[in-house]
Amino acid sequence: MSTLVVAEIKGDSLKKVSKELASAGRALGGPVAALIFNGTDDQCKELLSAGADVALKATLAEYSPQGAAQIAAAVARARGAQLVLLPHSIQGKDFAGRLAVKLGAALVADVVGVKGAAGDLEVRKPVYSGKAYASVKVKGPAVLTVRPNAIEVTSYTGESKIEAVSEGEGSVTARLSDIDASGGSKVQLQDASIIVSGGRGIKGPENWPLLQELCDVLGAALGASRAAVDAGWIAHSHQVGQTGKTVSPNCYIACGISGAIQHMAGMGSSKYIVAINKDADAPIFKVATYGVVDDLFKVVPALTAEFKKVLG
Template identity: 60%
Template sequence: MANVLAVGEIKDGVLKKISKEVTSAGRKVADAIGGELIVLLIGDGADGLAKDVAAVGADKVVTAKASEFSAEGYANIISAVAKEKSVNVVFMPHTGDGKDYSPRVAIKLNAGIVSDAVGISVDGGKVVAKKPIYSGKAYANIKVSSDIQAFTIRPNAIEVVEKAGAGAVESTSASFGDTKAKITGKELSGGSKVQLTEASIIVSGGRGMKGPENFKILQDLCDLIGAALGASRAAVDAGWISHSHQVGQTGKTVSPNCYIACGISGSIQHMAGMGSSKYIVAVNKDAEAPIFKVATYGIVADLFEVVPALTDEFKKVLG
């Protein structure tokens, strides 16, 4: 039987939203090809989180122990479980961790891999992954020709569908094994309080912010609505904000429900990183700015009036 494996992600004992998204992608494919959907959760608290992925269709939840992240170690566990469960399709998160271990998993399973998929369908028993190409200006639908097909899924791109699965929990004895690299320490880069790549709302500032001190008005709005703070490269290059906030071709690729661009013109390189956002709100003084071509809502105005007004209105609504 052709089974499907979805790999979830746990951070600080909490199940990340992408885990439900990869599970929903897996459920769709398992239903289409008639296989079983197994969800693998690695890390502390995995047993207690199994019910959350069962609620979106996991037939089985395999839990594995790991006290820290290791791309090699995770790849060893994922590939061992995939082999043990006769898996033909593997979905992994296109997150920082996922991007690190997914190519290693593909090599271990001799699988072809499509990374950064934003849509999943099935045709003739094979998974078809929709993936942005040419900096997000077009989409390619790609099938993997190898027996085992592997995919990474962009956060916030796949709709989570509630569907009760049996969710029988079992633990695996698969372990990190002998890893060549060991993490000896971690240092936070001083990025967003909310993870940019997984945020459902992002407020970004560009050259129109005019200086580093003005990012505070964006941060205030972010804090109020639980958004992550983004920036254009112009703002980063000017030294107003760190590169960890940069969205675009040479920054992060994001796909939030709502992207609020303030004082950003909308260059192709910027849009390559945020063009797949569900709703785009642009605040720009120049009515001809290219960002308005992709914006769902456009506000032609001075951001220094609009942003504080928005924050005040949110304060009233949210209390």
């Protein structure tokens, strides 16, 4: 099935989800074209090795949802793409709807799995705050936003190339004027494959360094429960849950978090959940893959020390 992947860059790096999308397109049979705005050849090569047949370099002087949708729609039409995959990121969500309208395609958001053939897709997505999964049948062209970490990156060694595309952004009436990046974690929560999260059990903001040290050793992002955010211990940008971020890492380490339904709505689809809580009856243990019933102030430093030894 002819698939167009729209890649995303953060700083100087290609976001891992972009490679996941290329691999998803490859698993559906290809051909796969990957569109990248202002990308480098090295970033294009990463897309090619993850499943794209062709990496298409486009120029977008300044990001706008209108401009991005205009270019992506023109490229999708030119290549006869029946499926367009975007990251379920702030940027992907920002222009996926506009792109679907331009292409007359169905839009399914927050996808965690896709199979089928052109014009007959079956798409899996969480519903009811992650308490259930829905299978959505799509009978025509489709635009999907795919949750980071939901698809495995596979390597591709087929024939591939890098091309420049000349589609313009058209007339743009709304532009992003500013981004306030204050309070963000060192590693972005939604892209992280490991998250260490703290709740009311960490007792106060002076104890974040304990969790941050574990994050640094594991290359993890720092998350928090709403109780910790509401107490003013950390910025809302770290909050995981129904009124915070939805994450799907390979490993979620919950420290001093009880596991309220609203918290689990944001992290329940994590592959492995590790809970550290001194209350054996805490609901988090119902979803935990591994549980430690003990004081986090004892367990977290011990884990950090052990991981330092193992990971060097």
